[in-house]
Amino acid sequence: xxxxxxxxxxxxxxxxxxxxxxxxxxxxxxxxxxxxxxxxxxxxxxxxxxxxxxxxxxxxxxxxxxxxxxxxxxxxxxxxxxxxxxxxxxxxxxxxxxxxxxxxxxxxxxxxxxxxxxxxxxxxxxxxxxxxxxxxxxxxxxxxxxxxxxxxxxxxxxxxxxxxxxxxxxxxxxxxxxxxxxxxxxxxxxxxxxxxxxxxxxxxxxxxxxxxxxxxxxxxxxxxxxxxxxxxxxxxxxxxxxxxxxxxxxxxxxxxxxxxxxxxxxxxxxxxxxxxxxxxxxxxxxxxxxxxxxxxxxxxxxxxxxxxxxxxxxxxxxxxxxxxxxxxxxxxxxxxxxxxxxxxxxxxxxxxxxxxxxxxxxxxxxxxxxxxxxxxxxxxxxxxxxxxxxxxxxxxxxxxxxxxxxxxxxxxxxxxxxxxxxxxxxxxxxxxxxxxxxxxxxxxxxxxxxxxxxxxxxxxxxxxxxxxxxxxxxxxxxxxxxxxxxxxxxxxxxxxxxxxxxxxxxxxxxxxxxxxxxxxxxxxxxxxxxxxxxxxxxxxxxxxxxxxxxxxxxxxxxxxxxxxxxxxxxxxxxxxxxxxxxxxxxxxx
Numbered sequence: 162x163x164x165x166x167x168x169x170x171x172x173x174x175x176x177x178x179x180x181x182x183x184x185x186x187x188x189x190x191x192x193x194x195x196x197x198x199x200x201x202x203x204x205x206x207x208x209x210x211x212x213x214x215x216x217x218x219x220x221x222x223x224x225x226x227x228x229x230x231x232x233x234x235x236x237x238x239x240x241x242x243x244x245x246x247x248x249x250x251x252x253x254x255x256x257x258x259x260x261x262x263x264x265x266x267x268x269x270x271x272x273x274x275x276x277x278x279x280x281x282x283x284x285x286x287x288x289x290x291x292x293x294x295x296x297x298x299x300x301x302x303x304x305x306x307x308x309x310x311x312x313x314x315x316x317x318x319x320x321x322x323x324x325x326x327x328x329x330x331x332x333x334x335x336x337x338x339x340x341x342x343x344x345x346x347x348x349x350x351x352x353x354x355x356x357x358x359x360x361x362x363x364x365x366x367x368x369x370x371x372x373x374x375x376x377x378x379x380x381x382x383x384x385x386x387x388x389x390x391x392x393x394x395x396x397x398x399x400x401x402x403x404x405x406x407x408x409x410x411x412x413x414x415x416x417x418x419x420x421x422x423x424x425x426x427x428x429x430x431x432x433x434x435x436x437x438x439x440x441x442x443x444x445x446x447x448x449x450x451x452x453x454x455x456x457x458x459x460x461x462x463x464x465x466x467x468x469x470x471x472x473x474x475x476x477x478x479x480x481x482x483x484x485x486x487x488x489x490x491x492x493x494x495x496x497x498x499x500x501x502x503x504x505x506x507x508x509x510x511x512x513x514x515x516x517x518x519x520x521x522x523x524x525x526x527x528x529x530x531x532x533x534x535x536x537x538x539x540x541x542x543x544x545x546x547x548x549x550x551x552x553x554x555x556x557x558x559x560x561x562x563x564x565x566x567x568x569x570x571x572x573x574x575x576x577x578x579x580x581x582x583x584x585x586x587x588x589x590x591x592x593x594x595x596x597x598x599x600x601x602x603x604x605x606x607x608x609x610x611x612x613x614x615x616x617x618x619x620x621x622x623x624x625x626x627x628x629x630x631x632x633x634x635x636x637x638x639x640x641x642x643x644x645x646x647x648x649x650x651x652x653x654x655x656x657x658x659x660x661x662x663x664x665x666x667x668x669x670x671x672x673x674x675x676x677x678x679x680x681x682x683x684x685x686x687x688x689x690x691x692x693x694x695x696x697x698x699x700x701x702x703x704x705x706x707x708x709x710x711x712x713x714x715x716x717x718x719x720x721x722x723x724x725x726x727x728x729x730x731x732x733x734x735x736x737x738x739x740x741x742x743x744x745x746x747x748x749x750x
Contacts, residue, residue: 162382162395162399162402162563164383165381165385165399165402165403166378166381166402166405166406168406169378169379169381169406169407171379172250172412173374173377173378173412173415173416173724174317174374176732176733176734177366177367177370177371177374177416178234178319178320178367178368178369178370179319179320179363179366179367180318180363180366180367180368181243181313181365181367182212182245182311182320182321182364182365182366183212183271183272183308183311183318183579184271184273184275184308184363184365185271185300185304185307185308186214186270186271186300186304186365187219187269187270187298187300187301187302187305188214188216188218188268188269188270188297188298188299188300189263189266189294189295189298190266190295190296190298190299191263191266191293191294191295191298192263192264192265192266193262193263193717194262194263194291194293194294194295194298195260195262195263195291195292195293195402196260196261196289196290196291196294196302196305197258197259197260197261197289197291197292198258198259198261198275198287198289198291199257199258199262199287199288199289199653200256200257200258200259200284200286200287201286201287201617201729202257203255203256203257203276204255204256204257204275204284205253205254205255205277205671206252206253206254206255206275206276206277206278207251207252207253207276207277207278207279207280207676208249208251208252208274208275208276209222209234209249209250209252209273209274209275210248210249210273210274210276210283210314211237211247211248211249211270211271211272211273211274212245212246212247212248212270212271212272213239213243213245213246213247213248213270213271214244214268214269214271215240215244215245215268215269215331215334215335215340215343215380216239216241216267216269216343216515217239217240217241217265217266217267217268217269218237218239218265218266218267218268218269218270219236219237219238219239219263219264219265219272219425220233220236220237220262220263220264221233221236221237221261221262221264222234222235222237222259222260222261222545223259223260223261223262224255224256224259224543225259225260225261226255226257231582231733232253233253233261234254234259235250235569236684237270238262239268240526241272241327241343242327243327243530244322244326244327244330244331244339244612245271245321245322245326245327245330245331245334245364245366245369246316246322246323246327247315247316247320247703248316248321249314249315249316250690258273260275260530264287266295266406267298269300270305270394271304271305272304272305272306272311272639273306273309274309274311275287276312276559276721280281280455282506283309283310283314283564283590285309287306289306289419290301292311292488294405294666295602295729296362299338302496304632305748315600316600317598317600317607318366318596318598318607320366321366322366322418322593323417323596323609323702324417324419324595325417325419325595326369326417326418326419327455328343328344328416328419329344329351329352329355329369329420330355330359330364330369330418331343331344331351331733332344332345333352333353333355333356333359333369334350334356334359334364334647335527336349336352336353336356336545337360337364339529339545339549341549342545342546342557345565345566346566346570347420347468347469347470347566347571348467348468348469348470348542348543348566349467349542349546350464350467350468350538350542351419351420351423351424351468351469351547352420352674353424353542353545354372354376354468355369355372355373355418355420357372357577358370361425366418369418370416370417370418371620372423372528373415373416373417373418373419373420373421373422373423374415374422374549376414376415376422376423376426377411377412377414377415377416377422377426377667378415378599379406380411380415380425380426380429380671381405381406382400382402383403383426383430383433384398384401384402384404384429384671384674385398385399385401385406386433387401387429387432387433387436387671387675388400388401388402388675388678389401389680390433390436390437390680391436391639391643391675392639392678392679392682394418397682398718400678400681400713401674401675401678402413402447402557403717403720403721404617404677404678404717404720405670405674405675407614407723407724408529408612408613408614408617408670408672408674408724409612409727409731409732410611410612410613410614410663410664410666410670410733411667411670412724412731413595413610413611413612413673413731413732414490414545414611414664414667414731416695417595417609417689419472420468420469421469421664421667421668423465423468423597424465424468424469424471424472424668425463425471425667425668425670425671426465427461427462427464427465427472428461428462428465428471428472428475428650428668429671430457430458430461431458431459431461431462431465431472431475431479432458432475432479432642432643432646432672434454434455434457434461435454435459435479435482435642436454436642437454438448438454438455438458438482438483438486439482439485439486439638439641439642440485440486440638440639441524442490442493442494443490443519444490444515444519448518448519448522450525451519451523452523452526452530452535452728455483455523455530455531456526456530456534457527457739458530458531458537459527459529459530459534459535460530460534460538462475462476462479462531462535462537463534463536463537463538463539466472466535466538466539467535467538467539467541467542468687470566470570471650471665471668472720474649474650474653474668475649475650475668476531476567478645478646478648478649478650479531479650479736480531482641482642482645483527485641487519487520487523487524489638491512491515491516491520491529494512494515494672495508498511498512509669518643519539531707534551535647540556540559543558543562546558546559546562547559552734558563561723562682570599570659571659572659573659573660575658575660577660577662579591579592579593579594579662579663580660580661580662581593581658581661581662581663582660582661583651583654583655583661583665583666584655585660585663586613586618586666587613587618587619587622587666587673588618588619588622589612589613589618589619589663589747589748590662590747590748591748592610592612592663592747592749593610593611593612593662593663593664594608594609594610595609595610595611596608596609596733597609598735601735602735603738604738604739605735605736605737605738606735606736606737606738606740606741607733607734607735607736608664608729608730608733608749609730609731609732609733610730610731610749611662611731612727612730612731612747612749613663614720614727615664615672615723615747616719616720616723617670617673617674617677617715617720618673620677620716621674621676621677623665623674623680624673624676624677624679624680624700625644625647625673625676627676627680628640628644628676628679629644630645631679631680631683632679635687637644639679640676640679642675642678643672643675643679644672646672647669647672647673649675650668650669650672651666651679654666659740671703681713681716683711684709684712684713685706685709685710685713688705689703689705689706689709690702692705726743726744727744727749730744732750
């Protein structure tokens with residue numbers, strides 16, 4: 162298990178993102194702020210590259226003509242869709258002095274680099290002078306020119322944001338620097354966790370991706386523990402962990418700097434702890450001991466909900482599991498008393514005591530665990546916002562955020578080329594293209610798709626149906642928690658009218674995998690016994706066991722092979738463009 166986790170960690174961390182990007186910034190506060198860049202001689206310029214920060218800002222670049230007037234060269238226009246990324250403009254001209262004039266304020270710029278014709282090295286011999294600077298600037302003008310030796314000035318995923326990273330790392334950065342957050346369509350906790358990585362490793366791609374990746378790594382041992390807990394053997398824990406480790410969506414979605422990793426892990430942990438409560442009887446293990454898994458499940462659900470609203474769906478599943486477990490426990494306790502031939506009056510008194518001590522008191526505790534504590538966690542996640550200076554930053558603002566959040570998600574009408582209906586996600590009918598490097602030569606490609614591993618998604622469809630049928634026929638309640646979890650994480654999306662994507666299936670994937678493991682467990686453990694029972698042949702049962710074992714290991718090998726085959730399509734690993742013709746069958750182009 163440790164070896165598998167380490168192997169996955171190495172694969173996930175490889176080429177995760179660079180750390181050598183401009184991080185210092187200048188945020189001008191005054192329109193018309195001017196920066197003169199005086200070079201040691203006249204240069205024939207070929208290109209100007211700049212690293213965007215956050216927010217809106219416009220800076221016009223002009224060069225000094227022989228007659229003493231300035232001629233516009235180009236304008237740096239940074240907006241909300243250009244965050245922490247390299248951009249460049251081909252601008253052939255000759256000059257010795259440049260003037261930078263701020264035309265729009267409200268954002269930060271990290272670096273400007275000038276290139277001479279025929280050279281890939283930035284021009285470094287210059288001095289700067291400033292005038293008309295605002296009084297409330299953040300950072301200094303010198304920060305625009307202090308990180309020239311970056312080595313890579315072309316936009317790619319190793320040095321720049323891609324897809325929804327233009328939202329979440331920006332907001333994490335704003336939390337760090339006590340700025341008004343831009344992205345408020347999700348609760349803050351995910352961005353706060355992301356900010357920890359940026360505080361440790363810097364405001365760079367590795368920094369804003371590392372925490373989500375580590376959460377993805379953590380899912381591997383959690384799945385091992387979950388599988389071992391359900392099926393009682395380490396082999397099934399290993400299979401559970403193996404499948405999540407080499408699941409393509411898990412790999413892609415935990416390596417991008419968004420908030421899905423946090424919600425998914427917390428939801429998985431919430432059901433992991435709720436499984437104990439569902440399977441155990443409180444009258445057997447004791448009232449106090451029965452509360453611990455409920456407390457832990459409530460905390461994890463609160464953390465997940467404070468990261469992303471997709472975790473809120475789990476609340477319904479957890480409630481179903483809690484109340485159904487109490488119904489089953491009531492029936493079990495009643496049967497136990499009858500088997501002990503307890504008198505009617507005594508039995509009635511014991512039942513009343515159970516209702517009071519093991520249902521009413523536990524339910525009251527659940528109000529604390531699943532209402533009060535999650536509300537506290539959720540509200541506390543807004544501390545980076547409500548503690549900002551200003552009159553409007555208070556608890557009322559937290560409520561306004563919830564209203565605005567609901568309005569945004571319920572009224573979103575934007576369409577997208579890669580949007581897909583919920584029914585199509587397990588079928589992988591429309592993978593989501595999150596990144597493509599457009600600067601490579603025509604014969605090379607680098608891209609990242611979000612999609613499932615077909616050997617898991619497609620086989621998972623069959624196994625989910627089979628798990629339902631097998632659990633009903635066996636009256637096996639072990640399958641109920643992960644089937645309920647899958648239903649509550651997936652089925653609500655069928656009622657969503659807004660633009661949705663395949664990555665919204667992510668929190669369902671761990672439970673899809675558990676359905677697969679449940680069926681594999683049936684093939685290896687139960688089917689041989691059924692063969693012996695029905696055919697009266699132990700040798701036939703042994704053959705069935707061996708064939709099932711061969712099937713399981715063959716399936717794992719095929720899953721690994723498929724992950725390796727699709728790795729270039731989900732990782733950004735540069736390959737020949739001819740690779741694409743081999744993955745057209747899964748709509749990767």
